[in-house]
Amino acid sequence: MARYTDSVCxxxxxxxxxxxxxxxxxxxxxxxxxxxxxxxxxxxLSRRAKVSEYGIxxxxxxxxxRIYGLLETQFRNYFKKAISQKGITGENLVKVxxxxxxNVVYRLGFAGSRKQARQLIRHRHIAVNDRxxxxxxxxxxxxxxxxxxxxSKKLDLIHNSLKRVKDTTYPWLSVDKPALTGTxxxxxxxxxxxxxxxxxxVVELYSK
Numbered sequence: 001m002a003r004y005t006d007s008v009c010x011x012x013x014x015x016x017x018x019x020x021x022x023x024x025x026x027x028x029x030x031x032x033x034x035x036x037x038x039x040x041x042x043x044x045l046s047r048r049a050k051v052s053e054y055g056i057x058x059x060x061x062x063x064x065x066r067i068y069g070l071l072e073t074q075f076r077n078y079f080k081k082a083i084s085q086k087g088i089t090g091e092n093l094v095k096v097x098x099x100x101x102x103n104v105v106y107r108l109g110f111a112g113s114r115k116q117a118r119q120l121i122r123h124r125h126i127a128v129n130d131r132x133x134x135x136x137x138x139x140x141x142x143x144x145x146x147x148x149x150x151x152s153k154k155l156d157l158i159h160n161s162l163k164r165v166k167d168t169t170y171p172w173l174s175v176d177k178p179a180l181t182g183t184x185x186x187x188x189x190x191x192x193x194x195x196x197x198x199x200x201x202v203v204e205l206y207s208k
Contacts, residue, residue: 057205064197068097069114090199091190098188102136108175108182109165110158125152140184148180
């Protein structure tokens with residue numbers, strides 16, 4: 001499967017905002033957005049061209065896709081799923097992305113980034129309802145219980161991450177930090193999701 005292998009900090013610079021792809025580094029002065037908040041490349045600092053409506057929609061789609069660490073085909077498939085569901089398509093898209101296992105592991109604080117969460121899942125450190133799951137794109141249902149495997153509970157990566165996000169809570173999740181377990185209580189409402197993006201622009205882009 002294809003994957004992005006270049007510096008993820010370039011992705012944040014391209015969108016001119018923090019996408020929180022690098023874990024702890026995003027919260028320090030080492031974050032490139034703090035010192036080089038302009039697109040990467042030879043002409044990044046001098047780009048002043050007017051952005052078209054299509055360009056604005058494209059950038060919003062790229063931003064959301066990169067925040068959740070998805071490839072184009074994956075993202076388009078989620079969009080098709082969102083269209084098939086009742087309700088507002090853009091909100092449905094955010095809801096299904098938030099229901100991915102790698103995103104929930106990250107939101108629970110067990111990983112410092114979604115990329116780290118995918119590594120934990122692929123290396124079989126995560127169980128859902130007492131069954132090991134090694135598929136980051138696994139879609140959770142309300143009531144599903146996410147656990148760190150017993151043999152993995154001493155991993156420094158997990159404990160260091162929990163220390164950094166000790167004050168972060170989400171109304172659709174519950175977490176028992178001492179036991180290293182969490183519950184996907186319900187599918188979140190769009191208003192509850194801290195996503196600095198306009199998903200309606202993605203709907204407009206794909207509707208052309």
